[in-house]
Amino acid sequence: MIPDEIDRVLLRELQRDGRASYTALAEATGLSAPAVRQRVQRLRDEGVVQIVGVTDPMALGLPVMALIGVRVDSDVHEVADRISALPGVIYVVLTAGSFDLFAEVVCREPAELLAVLNDDVKRVPGVTRAEAFTYFGIHTHRFAWPGL
Numbered sequence: 001m002i003p004d005e006i007d008r009v010l011l012r013e014l015q016r017d018g019r020a021s022y023t024a025l026a027e028a029t030g031l032s033a034p035a036v037r038q039r040v041q042r043l044r045d046e047g048v049v050q051i052v053g054v055t056d057p058m059a060l061g062l063p064v065m066a067l068i069g070v071r072v073d074s075d076v077h078e079v080a081d082r083i084s085a086l087p088g089v090i091y092v093v094l095t096a097g098s099f100d101l102f103a104e105v106v107c108r109e110p111a112e113l114l115a116v117l118n119d120d121v122k123r124v125p126g127v128t129r130a131e132a133f134t135y136f137g138i139h140t141h142r143f144a145w146p147g148l
Contacts, residue, residue, distance in 0.1 A: 015144040064107040065135040069099035074126030
């Protein structure tokens, strides 16, 4: 699905405020509120946009964050599925390069990260190497994509 200009306006507005009313979105697009509701629903149904509450892990008592690089010697999708199911894993991406996938993990303390790495990730069948890259700070974190 390729968004048209009205879809792009809706997406920009929703990136700014995911709780924007259909009335406010209608004003931004020049459409009626019911037409906006239908468009937003279509964008949701087609997987173009999700409307969720974004939480701050540190504010929730999860100050330890890391990206874990993983090499595998078997089906990367099966390994990714298993790692995705581990506690503390918030996303998994398949990559090319030194690692086959990366998993982002949030934990309450460094010992918990060590346990996730050594007791969980490294024990997943097919994992040949796992290395944690601990975050000391988040420099940039955006939810607005360029080009909209």
